[in-house]
Amino acid sequence: MPAQKTHAIVIRAFPLRETHKIITFYTPDFGKIKAVAYGVKSPKSKLSGRLELLNHGMLLFTYRENRDLQSLTGFDLIEGFDGIRADFARITYGCYFAELVDAIALEGDANPEIFELLRNTYQFLVDTDDVPLLARVFEIKFLDFAGYAPQLSQCAHCGSVPTPGPAKTSQVTPTSPLVMRFSVQHGGLLCAKCQHRDTSAFTITPGSCELLKTLRKSEFNKLNRMRASKRNHIEMKLMLSSFIQYHTERSLKSLKFIESVLEI
Numbered sequence: 025m026p027a028q029k030t031h032a033i034v035i036r037a038f039p040l041r042e043t044h045k046i047i048t049f050y051t052p053d054f055g056k057i058k059a060v061a062y063g064v065k066s067p068k069s070k071l072s073g074r075l076e077l078l079n080h081g082m083l084l085f086t087y088r089e090n091r092d093l094q095s096l097t098g099f100d101l102i103e104g105f106d107g108i109r110a111d112f113a114r115i116t117y118g119c120y121f122a123e124l125v126d127a128i129a130l131e132g133d134a135n136p137e138i139f140e141l142l143r144n145t146y147q148f149l150v151d152t153d154d155v156p157l158l159a160r161v162f163e164i165k166f167l168d169f170a171g172y173a174p175q176l177s178q179c180a181h182c183g184s185v186p187t188p189g190p191a192k193t194s195q196v197t198p199t200s201p202l203v204m205r206f207s208v209q210h211g212g213l214l215c216a217k218c219q220h221r222d223t224s225a226f227t228i229t230p231g232s233c234e235l236l237k238t239l240r241k242s243e244f245n246k247l248n249r250m251r252a253s254k255r256n257h258i259e260m261k262l263m264l265s266s267f268i269q270y271h272t273e274r275s276l277k278s279l280k281f282i283e284s285v286l287e288i
């Protein structure tokens with residue numbers, strides 16, 4: 025069987041009996057790869073300490089198509105992202121990004137853009153000013169690369185350009201902000217004519233929608249110059265997490281943890 029060498033990030037590590045671990049890697053060339061690291065918990069193991077979650081390295085393995093577990097032969101550490109591990113909020117978000125990739129990405133499905141996104145996100149997670157904003161950037165770009173791109177410029181049902189309208193609440197006043205409607209089921213905004221197709225669609229202000237469109241095409245190095253209001257944060261988070269939950273069909277443990285511990 026051919027020996028393979030590829031960049032890889034550890035996105036999951038699961039104990040197997042006393043000394044082994046099942047490691048899930050994300051790679052640019054093979055998508056998700058699972059392998060058993062035999063004896064890795066023993067201090068004598070060559071791999072001991074290298075296969076920590078989030079580590080980026082050069083993975084050596086023997087590839088067999090259609091096998092659930094590949095045969096791991098080596099992992100040379102390139103970057104350990106120690107700055108992320110030193111901060112509780114950053115490592116928690118780092119684990120969430122890894123869990124999200126694990127939940128949606130497929131084994132054997134190469135997607136170099138997702139690998140680059142994950143690596144860039146970890147590099148910027150070390151010292152970004154606004155960690156939740158980086159999380160929204162990761163989510164929207166990840167959804168785009170994974171093929172779930174939410175429709176934010178046209179009506180997801182009829183394709184017309186949606187315009188903001190008044191919120192449907194009993195407390196609408198002349199100063200109430202106009203809102204757009206976002207349907208998780210339809211995969212994007214709904215125009216006024218199509219709103220009846222999803223009565224549970226979220227309301228989102230045009231400002232949050234525009235910010236999300238900007239984030240989706242932004243370079244990471246421009247992020248520290250961007251500002252999001254509390255309202256932007258709440259709306260973008262609700263919309264993206266609902267969209268992600270709909271497509272992963274499960275709730276992500278690390279996202280629940282962030283909601284209960286970090287975002288009070």
Ligand SMILES: [Zn+2]
Pocket residue numbers: 179180181182183184214215216217218
């Ligand atoms: Zn429409």
